[in-house]
Amino acid sequence: MSTNGVPEVLRKAGFTSETVKALSSYKDEPRWLAEKRLEAWRVFEETPMPTRKDEAWRYTDISELGELESFVPYAASPDVTREGDLPGAVQRLIREGEENSALLVQHNSETTLRRVDEELSSRGVIFTDLHTALREHEDLVREKLFDQVPAGYDKFAALSAALFAGGTFLYVPRGVEVEVPIQSYYWLDVAGSIMPRTLVVVEEGASVTYIDEYASADAGEPALSNGAVELFVGQGASLRYVSLQNWARNVYHFNTIRSAAGRDATINSLVVSFGATLSRTNVEAGLTAPGSDSEMLGLYFADEDQLIDHHTLQDHIAPSAHSDLLYKGALRDESRAVFSGLIRVEPGAQKTDAYQTNRNLILGTDEAMAVSLPNLEIMADDVKCSHGSTTGQVNEDEIFYLMSRGVPRQEAEKLVVFGFFGEVTSRVPLRGLREKLDRAIEEKIGLGFEERVA
Amino acid sequence: MLKIENLRVAVEEGGEIVKGLDLEVGRGEIHAIMGPNGSGKSTLANALMGHPRYEVTGGSVTFEGEDLLELEPDERARLGVFMAFQYPSEVPGVSVANFLRTAVNSVREEELSAMEMYRLLQEKMRVMQIDPSFAERYLNEGFSGGEKKRNEILQLLMLQPKLAILDETDSGLDIDALQVVARGVNEMRGPEFSAIVITHYSRILRYIEPDYVHVMLDGRIVTSGGKELADELEAKGYDWVRQEFGAGTQS
Ligand SMILES: Nc1ncnc2c1ncn2[C@@H]1O[C@H](COP(=O)(O)OP(=O)(O)OP(=O)(O)O)[C@@H](O)[C@H]1O
Ligand SMILES: [Mg+2]
Secondary structure, three states: OOOOOOOHHHHOOOOOHHHHHHHHHHOOOOHHHHHHHHHHHHHHHHOOOOOOOOHHHOOOOOHHHOOHHHOOOOOOOOOOOOHHHOOHHHHHHHHOOOOOOEEEEEEOOEEEEEEEOHHHHHOOOEEEOHHHHHHHOHHHHHHHOOOOOOOOOOHHHHHHHHHOOOOEEEEEOOOOEOOOOEEEEEEEOOOEEEOOEEEEEEOOOOEEEEEEEEEEOOOOOOEEEEEEEEEEEOOOOEEEEEEEEEOOOOEEEEEEEEEEEOOOOEEEEEEEEOOOOEEEEEEEEEEOOOOOEEEEEEEEEEOOOOEEEEEEEEEEOOOOOEEEEEEEEEEOOOOEEEEEEEEEEOOOOOOEEEEEEEEEEEOOOOOOEEEEEEEEEEOOOOEEEEEEEEEEEOOHHHHHHHHOOOOOHHHHHHHHHHHHHHHHHOOOOOHHHHHHHHHHHHHHHOOOOOOOOO | OEEEEEEEEEEOOOEEEEEEEEEEEOOOOEEEEEOOOOOOHHHHHHHHHOOOOEEEEEEEEEEOOEEHHHOOHHHHHHHOEEEEOOOOOOEEEEEHHHHHHHHHHHHOOOOOOHHHHHHHHHHHHHHOOOOHHHHHOEEOOOOOHHHHHHHHHHHHHHHOOOEEEEEOOOOOOOHHHHHHHHHHHHHHOEOOEEEEEEOOOOHHHHHOOOOEEEEEEOOEEEEEEOOHHHHHHHHHHHHHHHHHHOOOOOO
16 A cells, blocks of 8 residues: 555544544645635534434444444555456456446545546546546536535434545536546455545536446445546436445445436436445435436345345425335345335425336245335425335245246245336346346355255 | 155145046156146146145156156256246246246256357247337236237247146137147157147147047046047036046046
8 A cells, every 4th residue: 555645644543623623634635625624624524423313324233333433434445557457356357347438446545446438538527536626627517516515414424524535526517428437446354434426417409328346345444435426417418316225244334315306307326225234325315406307226135144225315496306215125034124215305396207116025024024114295285195015035936936947946036026126127228237146146145044954 | 757656645735636647648748637627637637847835745746757846946847847837927027038947957958058148039939929028028027818828838939848837728719820839849859759738628739749648537547548638528528428438437
């Protein structure tokens, strides 16, 4: 690891205001940002750690995490000049991922590799880490940074604003249609913390697919991933956003993804949660202009003692907007899943069309538990809204039916689970990604989940 | 080829349903089983296929010399046993084509290539007069009653078993569909194919001619005969059977 130049205070366990200042000056940040970070730090300090007494954390106990301040704030990265220098595991993630036209790799707290197809740059697409973006495109960044996920959102958002490092800035200028997806990988191989932050701006009439993928090597000791994702999609523009969380089991993952949509804009999001010991993701789609459309897909698979929590919001502020949410999850072993979804229709958001569905499949166990809390809050009268949720075991009659045709139990279980997830994956037109998801699901199923005599 | 001796089957909430049943099915033979609602016909079929909810509490079943009761359902299928379900399950998200590919390759020694599989499926769907678009539909999901039954026989044709147990495959079929289903089964007929046809109506037996007809009552076969027994039953009803062979006459 090259620790050249990383201030001592960033490498020691414990966050303080000194850490925040040291990070700002190490990154040579503009004053306004240094001040914002310090302001966020004060919010962080003033905000108590959430407990199960807080409504939003009722079913998610994070007490075992201890004090957030106790993590090492910054982890340096090895020097990389070409893709071949990346850790083998990262090279494999890239190889097995979606074809891409631009690529960013963040290893621990720093961005180590960036590749952007010439064709994209020539059309004005900007894709770089946030620090570089702040140097080279300060005005663009300043206008939007912290706008969707401000420090005041919650304690984790405050920490992200105070101490984010690395991160991604993607800017697609007006009218530019990017055909081939753009991808960021976040790789963590030390105990400590990673605080990536994504800022995507898609200008009027432009379109792009962007993927954030998180993966790590298990460092044994607990690690913290604290992210924030801000998505801005202009008038008539379209964004497909994928978040694929597949951390090793030593990681505690917190992430807040929020979007704002312009008139007639389309946002398709897919949030996948496979990894981490505890994973909490807030996904909030702001239907902020008339005619905007948000498809929200979620896919999760919890095993062992994992806890996977999604809190979603379909925030209908403008009239005549449409949102459609489908989150599906499988649980095995002693795992837990929490889904809490709210459709909120503000006064004046007439002609809203909003749907929300959560389905959980429990695989061969009595120990796993899924909590599903669908909610509606409707303050307009001319709207179409519906929500539903189901949680159930794999149907033994279905398994028997498949087995009676010669399909071994393990294969039958696989067919049923893939069938269950197919309703989500079939809606994502990204082949490489789908294959990656299928492989991850297959790994989770492993040798099957039927209790077997040893 | 199939030998059932003194078979007893119980279900958790219903107690003993099949109460000492004997039946022998030879190679190439077609046997019909008739009997009133609740007499245990589906229970017998499910037990033969190995449904986990049907517990065999006594007796034995051998198929080509192998102890069938020792085997998992998929192993029974690979030996050549097939059951057409009275109420086929719906399996969301699993397409007919994908399912049949998995199933056919599980029972065959050598896997079929994608092309061979495609051709085979097209051919059998034609026989069953199933629209090719059904290949991409999810298994039985939203199928009409008759479509489900035809889909069962499609699977029979794809898997080419040695023994088929057809549990009321004729129920709920219109006249044309009944003929299609019968044609499908008859395509299988030959010296190597045996079948147990469970039915309430003699009509299907005019298309699929049985060698033997058995009457099941309260968990046992109480009388057997040739195909004329089916007509006699239809004419005289089960009260006649109960009087002649009813509970108490055999124990
Ligand atoms: N899983 C089960 N749990 C409880 N009772 C059952 C179960 N399966 C079957 N039974 C009972 O066993 C008896 C026989 O049922 P079965 O389905 O075998 O009858 P059947 O002869 O096929 O009738 P039908 O002609 O109506 O199809 C019935 O009384 C039924 O309620
Ligand atoms: Mg029956």
